[in-house]
Amino acid sequence: MTNEPQVLQPSEWDAWYASLQSAFAADETSEEQELNRALTESERSIGVWDEGRPVATAGLLSFRMAVPGGAVVPAAGVTMVSVAPTHRRRGLLRSMMRRQLDDVREAGEESLAVLTASEAGIYGRFGYGLAARSLSARIDTARVALELPAGTADEAAGLRLRQSDEAASLLAECESVYARAVPRRPGMLERRPGWERVPLVDPERKRDGASPLRCVVVLRDGEPVGYARYAVRLHWTQTGAAEGEVRLRELEALDPAGHAALWRFLWGIDLTATVVADDRPLDDPLLHLVDDPRRCATAFRDALYLRPVEVGAALAARGYAAPVEVVLEVEDAFCPWNTGRWRLSGDVKGAVCEPTRDAADLSLSVRELGRAYLGGTSLSALAGAGLVREQRPGSGALAAASAAFGSDVQPWLPHGF
Numbered sequence: 189m190t191n192e193p194q195v196l197q198p199s200e201w202d203a204w205y206a207s208l209q210s211a212f213a214a215d216e217t218s219e220e221q222e223l224n225r226a227l228t229e230s231e232r233s234i235g236v237w238d239e240g241r242p243v244a245t246a247g248l249l250s251f252r253m254a255v256p257g258g259a260v261v262p263a264a265g266v267t268m269v270s271v272a273p274t275h276r277r278r279g280l281l282r283s284m285m286r287r288q289l290d291d292v293r294e295a296g297e298e299s300l301a302v303l304t305a306s307e308a309g310i311y312g313r314f315g316y317g318l319a320a321r322s323l324s325a326r327i328d329t330a331r332v333a334l335e336l337p338a339g340t341a342d343e344a345a346g347l348r349l350r351q352s353d354e355a356a357s358l359l360a361e362c363e364s365v366y367a368r369a370v371p372r373r374p375g376m377l378e379r380r381p382g383w384e385r386v387p388l389v390d391p392e393r394k395r396d397g398a399s400p401l402r403c404v405v406v407l408r409d410g411e412p413v414g415y416a417r418y419a420v421r422l423h424w425t426q427t428g429a430a431e432g433e434v435r436l437r438e439l440e441a442l443d444p445a446g447h448a449a450l451w452r453f454l455w456g457i458d459l460t461a462t463v464v465a466d467d468r469p470l471d472d473p474l475l476h477l478v479d480d481p482r483r484c485a486t487a488f489r490d491a492l493y494l495r496p497v498e499v500g501a502a503l504a505a506r507g508y509a510a511p512v513e514v515v516l517e518v519e520d521a522f523c524p525w526n527t528g529r530w531r532l533s534g535d536v537k538g539a540v541c542e543p544t545r546d547a548a549d550l551s552l553s554v555r556e557l558g559r560a561y562l563g564g565t566s567l568s569a570l571a572g573a574g575l576v577r578e579q580r581p582g583s584g585a586l587a588a589a590s591a592a593f594g595s596d597v598q599p600w601l602p603h604g605f
């Protein structure tokens with residue numbers, strides 16, 4: 189056996205996928221498996237085989253992702269990574285990470301790679317930095333009131349809601365809202381055909397007593413401007429009082445009145461006293477619409493990890509919140525072609541980033557660049573942790589670059605992959 193990954197042949201998918209399932213101790217339905225088969229890009233998937241059996245798996249997905257400035261750019265989605273329990277800790281993951289990044293670079297389409305991690309400690313060594321976090325909340329809706337600004341509340345009252353107990357039946361409306369939301373928020377992924385089915389996956393084993401996924405759409409003059417997908421879990425106390433839970437899976441709205449209408453709807457679902465929302469953006473408007481944030485039990489967690497595969501092309505692909513002219517000294521042990529000094533000149537409209545021999549203003553590793561890329565973590569915050577260094581302290585280069593890299597809208601990944 190060698191550690192050398194091989195490209196997956198479509199005929200090998202069943203065994204390859206079974207190996208992945210085993211590593212995750214997963215128990216998927218045939219419907220989930222068929223969806224994952226359809227979404228697998230075989231020619232971009234690899235595995236390691238030992239005596240004819242797959243013992244390691246990894247895939248790449250051809251995404252397009254929103255970046256600061258509003259562009260939507262190609263990004264390689266790293267997924268389905270596994271190594272069989274019998275073959276762990278002998279370098280198979282490392283060899284697959286090597287192969288993937290070399291392949292992405294050689295294909296020349298994507299300057300970024302992104303992933304969601306099963307364990308946060310795995311991917312930093314390969315240059316992936318935490319680029320977007322997500323917010324969760326458990327809101328006591330019996331005691332926390334919504335404070336909707338007069339204008340939005342009035343307009344929300346005039347919007348029409350259409351609800352279905354079958355989430356899939358309002359698919360076209362939801363997808364039209366989602367597609368318009370993508371360029372507005374860094375980190376959001378366009379949904380290629382087939383991906384619209386991913387947020388609808390709703391196996392019984394994951395419901396924990398809740399209803400199947402439902403959907404509500406907000407319409408203005410017949411045009412969808414927002415939607416939410418949610419489930420309801422009923423619960424009765426010993427005395428017979430209803431204390432059910434609304435479990436929010438997904439919510440998108442294109443304007444404040446759409447948000448107001450959706451949150452008011454979720455708050456008002458009969459027989460419930462809690463709204464649980466797991467994957468919200470850190471700057472969710474909801475945070476400003478509740479009268480008692482202490483009873484919202486908010487927390488955040490890591491969501492999207494990003495790695496610049498080609499530093500020059502990656503930094504040139506996004507816009508900058510303020511004009512920036514800076515030389516970055518980048519260190520990249522895993523992809524040494526990125527190591528060196530890069531001059532970045534950019535503004536809101538776009539940027540140029542090329543190798544230079546000029547003296548560096550800031551030095552950082554490629555992982556920190558991944559952390560700062562979507563604008564969710566500032567270069568100044570990373571400098572505060574000692575991870576970005578200003579070469580001439582007091583030059584103002586750090587503050588200027590940090591402001592330029594920032595995003596007014598927090599990056600967010602609404603669904604996993």
Ligand SMILES: CC(=O)SCCNC(=O)CCNC(=O)[C@H](O)C(C)(C)COP(=O)(O)OP(=O)(O)OC[C@H]1O[C@@H](n2cnc3c(N)ncnc32)[C@H](O)[C@@H]1OP(=O)(O)O
Pocket residue numbers: 211212266267268269270271272275276277278279280281282283303304305306307309310313
């Ligand atoms: C994007 C996604 O798909 S995320 C899904 C990842 N898959 C899973 O979590 C499924 C269960 N786990 C597994 O299949 C395996 O344990 C894997 C894929 C996480 C690791 O595979 P291995 O072949 O054992 O890793 P490999 O031997 O190449 O180790 C490479 C390095 O990562 C480290 N590492 C491996 N697993 C972990 C972990 N779970 N946490 C932290 N570090 C880890 C190793 O210590 C090694 O570090 P070093 O280079 O500093 O010495």
